[in-house]
Amino acid sequence: MLENYFKIAWRSLRNKKAFAIINILGLAIGLATCMLILLFVQHELSYDKFNANADRIFRLTFHGSIGGKEINIANAPAPAGPAVLRDYAEIETFTRIKTEGSFLVKYDQKQFKETRVAFADSNFFDVFTFPLLKGNPKTALSEPNTVVVTETTSTKYFGKKDPVGQSLKIGDRLFRVTGVAKDVPSNAHFHFDFFCNIKGANLGEKWLASGATTYLLLKKGVQVAKLNAKSSQIVRKYIGPELQEFLGMSYDEYLKKGDSFSFKFQPLTDIHLHSNLESELDANGNVKYVYIFSVIAAFILLIACINFMNLSTAGSAGRAREVGIRKAMGSVRMQLVRQFLTESVMLTFIALLAAFVVVILVLPQFNELAGKQFDLHFILNPKMIACAIAGCLVVGILAGSYPAFFLSSFKPIAVLKGKMQLGIKTGWLRNSLVTIQFVVSIGMIIGTIVVYQQLRFIQNKKLGFDKEQVLILQDTYLLGDKSKAFKEEVAKLSQVADVTLAGYIPAGPSNNGTDGYVPEDAGSNTTAYRFRTYQIDEHYLPTLGIKLAAGRNFSKSFGTDSAAVLVNEAVVKQFGWKNPIGKTIRSIGNGSPGSVRTYKVIGVTKDFHFESFHTTIAPLVMAFGGDGYQIALRLRTDNVQGVISLLEKKWKATTDAPFSYSFMDERFNQMYLSEQRIGALFGIFAGLAVVIACLGLFGLAAFTTIQRTKEIGVRKVLGASVFSIVSLLSKDFVRLVALAILIASPLAWYGMHTWLKDFAYKINIEWWVFALAGVVAIGIALLTVSYESIRAALVNPVKSLKSE
Numbered sequence: 001m002l003e004n005y006f007k008i009a010w011r012s013l014r015n016k017k018a019f020a021i022i023n024i025l026g027l028a029i030g031l032a033t034c035m036l037i038l039l040f041v042q043h044e045l046s047y048d049k050f051n052a053n054a055d056r057i058f059r060l061t062f063h064g065s066i067g068g069k070e071i072n073i074a075n076a077p078a079p080a081g082p083a084v085l086r087d088y089a090e091i092e093t094f095t096r097i098k099t100e101g102s103f104l105v106k107y108d109q110k111q112f113k114e115t116r117v118a119f120a121d122s123n124f125f126d127v128f129t130f131p132l133l134k135g136n137p138k139t140a141l142s143e144p145n146t147v148v149v150t151e152t153t154s155t156k157y158f159g160k161k162d163p164v165g166q167s168l169k170i171g172d173r174l175f176r177v178t179g180v181a182k183d184v185p186s187n188a189h190f191h192f193d194f195f196c197n198i199k200g201a202n203l204g205e206k207w208l209a210s211g212a213t214t215y216l217l218l219k220k221g222v223q224v225a226k227l228n229a230k231s232s233q234i235v236r237k238y239i240g241p242e243l244q245e246f247l248g249m250s251y252d253e254y255l256k257k258g259d260s261f262s263f264k265f266q267p268l269t270d271i272h273l274h275s276n277l278e279s280e281l282d283a284n285g286n287v288k289y290v291y292i293f294s295v296i297a298a299f300i301l302l303i304a305c306i307n308f309m310n311l312s313t314a315g316s317a318g319r320a321r322e323v324g325i326r327k328a329m330g331s332v333r334m335q336l337v338r339q340f341l342t343e344s345v346m347l348t349f350i351a352l353l354a355a356f357v358v359v360i361l362v363l364p365q366f367n368e369l370a371g372k373q374f375d376l377h378f379i380l381n382p383k384m385i386a387c388a389i390a391g392c393l394v395v396g397i398l399a400g401s402y403p404a405f406f407l408s409s410f411k412p413i414a415v416l417k418g419k420m421q422l423g424i425k426t427g428w429l430r431n432s433l434v435t436i437q438f439v440v441s442i443g444m445i446i447g448t449i450v451v452y453q454q455l456r457f458i459q460n461k462k463l464g465f466d467k468e469q470v471l472i473l474q475d476t477y478l479l480g481d482k483s484k485a486f487k488e489e490v491a492k493l494s495q496v497a498d499v500t501l502a503g504y505i506p507a508g509p510s511n512n513g514t515d516g517y518v519p520e521d522a523g524s525n526t527t528a529y530r531f532r533t534y535q536i537d538e539h540y541l542p543t544l545g546i547k548l549a550a551g552r553n554f555s556k557s558f559g560t561d562s563a564a565v566l567v568n569e570a571v572v573k574q575f576g577w578k579n580p581i582g583k584t585i586r587s588i589g590n591g592s593p594g595s596v597r598t599y600k601v602i603g604v605t606k607d608f609h610f611e612s613f614h615t616t617i618a619p620l621v622m623a624f625g626g627d628g629y630q631i632a633l634r635l636r637t638d639n640v641q642g643v644i645s646l647l648e649k650k651w652k653a654t655t656d657a658p659f660s661y662s663f664m665d666e667r668f669n670q671m672y673l674s675e676q677r678i679g680a681l682f683g684i685f686a687g688l689a690v691v692i693a694c695l696g697l698f699g700l701a702a703f704t705t706i707q708r709t710k711e712i713g714v715r716k717v718l719g720a721s722v723f724s725i726v727s728l729l730s731k732d733f734v735r736l737v738a739l740a741i742l743i744a745s746p747l748a749w750y751g752m753h754t755w756l757k758d759f760a761y762k763i764n765i766e767w768w769v770f771a772l773a774g775v776v777a778i779g780i781a782l783l784t785v786s787y788e789s790i791r792a793a794l795v796n797p798v799k800s801l802k803s804e
Contacts, residue, residue: 020347023311026695027351030304031395032358033688035388036366037297039378044290047187047272051129053217056092057268058224060084060214061277064261066516066530069574069618074277076263078203078211081121083238088230090222095121095128096212097190097281098201101629104478104657105194106169107157113475113658117170118192119201119212125181127217134164135179144199148179153193173200186373189271190281207239208246208516208588213281216265224265231263246588247518247528259528288755289678296685299440303689305395306433307696308344340404341397348396352388356380369680371673431736437693438740438777439747444686445773446748450765451679454756457763458672464608464617465506466545470664471640472505473631473647478657483628486654490647495637500539503627506610507668516588517621519575520598528588529574531619532610536566537626541605543634551581551603554624561624565599569607571619580604585621599623612671616760632664690777694784697733701785704729729789730782737781741774748773 048054060076081094098119105114125137125148132140133151140148147168154163154177163177175196184191203212218224239261240251247254254260266275273287359379367374378384476483483501491499515533538554540546549569554561565585572580583601599621607617635643644661651659669676705712712725749765756762 019311022695022698023308023347024351024354026307026311026692027304027348027395028354028358029688030300030307030692031352031355031388031392032362033685034297034301034304035355035359035379036362037293037300037685039374039384040370040372041290041294041297043187043372043374043378044273044285047285048189048268050185050187051268053127053129054268056218056220056222057127058216058218058265059268059271060094060216061264061266062261063264065259066528069530071530072277073279074213074275074281075211075279076214077207077209077238079205079207079238080211080234080263081214081216083234084216087234087237088227090219090227092217092219093123093127094214094216095124095126096198096203096214097124097192098198098203098212099281100201102475103171104475105157107166110157111656111658112156113478113660114170114193116191116193117196118190118194119196119198121198124195127215130181130184133180133182134162137179140179141195141197143176143178144197145173145175146178146197147175148181148195149177150181150183150193152183154180168194170194170196175200187272189268189284206242208242210279210514213279215268224267227265231265234263235261246516283674286674288758292751293681296444300685300689300692301395303437303440303692303696305398306437307692308347310433310696337404341401344401344404345393345396348392352392356388369677369684371677431732434693434696434733435736435740435743437689437696438737438781439744441686441689441693442737442740442744442773442777443748443751444682444689445776446744446769447752448679448682448686449769449773450748450752450756450763451675451682453763453769454759455672455675455679457761458613458675459669461609461613461761463506463668464546464606467507467664467668469635470544471633471635471643471647472502472662472664472667473633473651474660474662475629475657476501476631477628479628479655482654483631484626486650487631489650490631490633493643493646495635495639495643495646497634497636498539498543499631499633500543501537501626501628501630502540502543502632503536503629504534504610505630505632505664505667506544506608507664507671515621518586518588520584520586529619531571531621533587533621533623535625535627536622537624540622540632541566543632545634546608547606549604549606551601553603560600561602563597563599564602564624566603566605566622567601568605568617568620570617571621572604574619587621613759613761690780694780697781697784698787701729701733701787701789704732705789705791726786726789730785733781733785734778737778738774741770741777744773745770 048057051057059074060080062071062073062076064071078096081096085091085094099117100119102113102115103117105112105117120141122141123138124141125132131137132148135148140146147170149157149163149168157163157168158166163180166177167174168177169175181195198212201212204210218227236251243249243251243254271284273285273290275284276286356379360376363374363376363379366372476486479486487499487501490496514530516528517531518528536554538556541548541553551566554564554566558564567580575583577583580601581604585599585601587597587599605620605622609617610620611618633647637643647661648659651657712729715725715728748770752765756765
């Protein structure tokens with residue numbers, strides 16, 4: 001019997017090839033899209049779960065407020081790990097990671113700039129599950145100046161040679177290779193190629209200084225909530241004395257002023273999706289996008305299933321007499337149900353095979369858009385295939401259930417006499433399903449428009465600096481004491497308008513820090529504020545096009561400028577100054593007694609966006625000195641490549657370090673790469689949703705046209721024009737789309753309003769966005785149904801009436 005079902009199903013699909021192709025295409029697109037999205041979601045949810053002790057590893061994070069400004073840092077003070085282990089019996093051990101920027105790494109004749117260098121405690125490989133292919137994980141980092149490299153890095157520097165025992169020059173020091181670890185998995189919240197012994201890092205000893213990323217391994221059965229409740233004891237015991245030392249106040253007095261400090265124990269598996277703190281080791285994901293894309297996957301699959309129902313129902317009129325004859329010859333309803341479900345499942349499995357082909361073909365483009373590195377292993381693994389088959393079976397049964405029970409319910413006498421009741425006026429379920437399809441499609445169109453509007457707003461908003469025609473020479477710290485001489489030589493070039501030794505550029509990676517400041521006004525000498533601090537030279541402002549609001553720029557003509565600072569307007573507002581020029585502030589620096597200094601304000605810059613649009617412009621202090629981390633040049637030539645070639649020659653004449661550069665506008669765009677990817681994915685998914693919805697609308701149009709064939713013939717005989725008939729057949733669909741617009745608009749507004757909350761500077765969602773999405777949806781709907789409507793209107797009425 002089952003074999004007979006498959007034979008009939010295959011014969012039915014062959015007899016209606018166009019119907020089968022449309023149905024398979026819609027399902028394949030829906031399934032392929034769903035598979036890709038779920039691949040992304042599953043990967044996002046799997047971060048750090050590969051660690052054997054993932055449920056017991058917590059990151060110690062630092063929080064609080066200084067001068068009313070909140071601080072939330074992924075780092076903890078360097079002494080925090082040993083102190084917590086010493087004071088709390090619930091902690092089994094701790095380990096730390098410290099990063100210090102990029103390094104020039106040399107071996108023999110090979111040298112590369114490496115940005116993924118970490119300094120780690122000796123027990124790092126005991127806490128985290130990074131298997132060592134060579135070396136002993138318990139002793140690999142037990143001695144100073146030792147390093148463990150990843151498998152790919154080992155091949156890069158040593159080829160097939162055994163790296164253990166070899167020496168690498170990292171920066172200006174030699175490290176002995178003691179182990180080779182497997183490459184850090186893509187679903188880890190940090191990615192390093194070098195793990196050096198932490199004794200080579202500058203950790204510091206103060207609790208108010210910047211420290212290291214600290215991880216705690218809790219003993220089994222410990223409830224982290226109890227540790228979080230006791231974290232205030234750490235602050236009072238260790239940070240309290242330093243507050244007394246640097247600010248002259250007790251911790252209780254500090255609390256009375258409305259400021260505070262605290263530590264939190266953050267689960268390892270929460271870091272990637274639920275953390276956006278200062279000093280994160282890698283750019284993290286966002287759980288909102290996981291939810292959004294999960295919903296999109298579900299909706300697109302729902303749309304595909306709706307299409308299947310509508311297209312199958314649209315073809316039901318053509319098979320009505322078949323059902324009547326088979327029932328008259330003795331077939332029972334459940335036999336017909338099984339027959340039609342077999343056809344449904346067969347079609348979904350064909351669509352599944354097509355979906356796998358589509359996924360394999362578009363995987364490289366999807367990787368580029370999503371910023372992932374999925375390969376065929378992720379797609380063709382047994383678990384993925386088993387889930388796809390099970391899901392396909394469920395989809396086939398659910399999507400085919402309504403047509404199966406609908407077709408099998410025909411009464412043979414009514415069918416054979418042509419008295420079927422299949423009109424659109426009784427098809428509320430089909431109309432509801434099409435409306436749902438367009439609610440999703442219109443919502444995604446609105447979302448796409450809003451995302452692109454926000455990205456355009458970011459591109460066009462005045463930043464307070466000029467990002468055009470600025471070239472960045474990276475890693476100029478590698479020049480050492482030659483950096484200033486190199487800068488002076490570059491400044492002589494006629495193609496260069498100005499040049500600055502710039503530790504910080506308002507876009508991309510930079511060398512910057514944060515210090516504590518106390519205004520020296522009477523009565524406020526104990527109020528501390530935490531501000532960004534940059535070291536700049538006198539060419540920084542003109543090179544980047546930053547304007548002064550008051551006072552003057554730094555100048556070598558003034559010997560006192562070594563004790564002077566520039567501040568932005570946000571600092572003036574924070575301190576409540578009316579006349580900021582000449583005011584003094586005291587810096588407590590990085591928390592060491594020698595770093596306490598007093599500065600005089602000589603100028604105020606206009607506020608400029610030195611961080612992303614996700615945050616408001618924060619207070620910024622700029623001290624005089626310059627920083628050789630990188631060099632910024634403002635160009636005055638259109639021959640940019642010629643200037644770059646000239647700069648490269650001068651670089652290579654000065655050092656054998658790699659020459660690298662970037663453009664400021666490109667670095668600015670990179671800051672919003674995540675949003676750009678979201679916008680692109682939204683646009684693609686919205687397009688796919690519209691295509692699939694249109695296939696469903698086409699199916700419903702075909703169904704309606706078949707049911708109204710006699711009516712159309714009668715109207716034409718009575719003199720109706722083609723236009724009036726097309727209008728008649730189209731108006732019902734326009735009503736459905738109009739209803740979808742009314743439902744989708746408030747839902748889309750709420751969703752995008754929530755998304756825009758992540759930006760401190762954002763657009764207002766205008767009314768025309770919804771109008772445009774509605775016009776696009778109605779236009780697409782009319783184009784979709786016009787083919788069937790026009791074809792039906794052009795049919796000879798004699799043929800239409802005769803066929804009935």
